[in-house]
Amino acid sequence: MKTKNLLISSLIGFISFFGITQAAQADNHSYGHxxxxxxxxxxxxxxxxxxxxxxxxxxxxxxxxxxxxxxxxxxxxxxxxxxxxxxxxxxxxxxxxxxxxxxxxxxxxxxxxxxxxxxxxxxxxxxxxxxxxxxxxxxxxxxxxxxxxxxxxxxxxxxxxxx
Structure with missing residues (x-):
């Protein structure tokens, strides 16, 4: 059960981090020249x-x-x-x-x-x-x-x- 909770927590953390990273990249969008x-x-x-x-x-x-x-x-x-x-x-x-x-x-x-x-x-x-x-x-x-x-x-x- 602990392993399952740890895995779920890690997955939620990864998804949250990925979502924040994606949002930050959208804010810093580069159109180039x-x-x-x-x-x-x-x-x-x-x-x-x-x-x-x-x-x-x-x-x-x-x-x-x-x-x-x-x-x-x-x-x-x-x-x-x-x-x-x-x-x-x-x-x-x-x-x-x-x-x-x-x-x-x-x-x-x-x-x-x-x-x-x-x-x-x-x-x-x-x-x-x-x-x-x-x-x-x-x-x-x-x-x-x-x-x-x-x-x-x-x-x-x-x-x-x-x-």
């Missing part, structure tokens, strides 16, 4: 803000050091960085969503290593002045084509996401 491109080509401010929140959640889960994130904006998606006072100068846009709150989200993501790429075709076709009309965009942020950049990044192993 990830390369992701988020695609924004819509002008809905609420949806754009949600995408930025998804990116932050992604960083929180994986860790900024384990994540290479690009955001490619083209077409109506450029409204994410379009300053509200610039809307009068660029009539081909219906929305200018670069409010103070949106700018703070963009700044926070940039400080964590997120790169925002702007389509040159959209800039040219909609007559956008990157220095005056867009928030925190320089020549280094402009890519020749948004869709070509998406394809190029996917060829480099970036996972495509369009929330």
């Amino acid at each position: 990830q390369k992701v491109v988020y695609h924004i080509n819509y002008d809905n401010a609420k949806k754009q803000s949600g995408t930025l929140r998804n990116i932050q959640n992604h960083i929180n889960a994986v860790g900024a050091d384990n994540l290479d994130v690009r955001v490619v904006l083209h077409g109506n998606g450029l409204s994410l960085l379009l300053k509200p006072d610039a809307l009068k100068n660029v009539p081909k846009f219906k929305a200018a969503n670069s409010t103070t709150a949106m700018q703070q989200k963009v700044d926070s993501l940039k400080m964590q290593g997120v790169h925002f790429n702007v389509c040159a075709n959209t800039v040219k076709g909609r007559k956008v002045d990157i220095k005056h009309d867009l928030y925190d965009v320089g020549n280094k942020d402009v890519v020749p084509s948004g869709v070509a950049e998406l394809a190029h990044l996917q060829q480099q192993g970036f996972v495509y996401l369009r929330p």
Whole structure:
């Protein structure tokens, strides 16, 4: 009887230890290094803000050091960085969503290593002045084509996401 109780106690102890170990491993889950491109080509401010929140959640889960994130904006998606006072100068846009709150989200993501790429075709076709009309965009942020950049990044192993 003692041997049976000892065996049962040992088995319960082993199962408990194994369960605790498994729970600890789940808490310390490692996704490894990830390369992701988020695609924004819509002008809905609420949806754009949600995408930025998804990116932050992604960083929180994986860790900024384990994540290479690009955001490619083209077409109506450029409204994410379009300053509200610039809307009068660029009539081909219906929305200018670069409010103070949106700018703070963009700044926070940039400080964590997120790169925002702007389509040159959209800039040219909609007559956008990157220095005056867009928030925190320089020549280094402009890519020749948004869709070509998406394809190029996917060829480099970036996972495509369009929330």
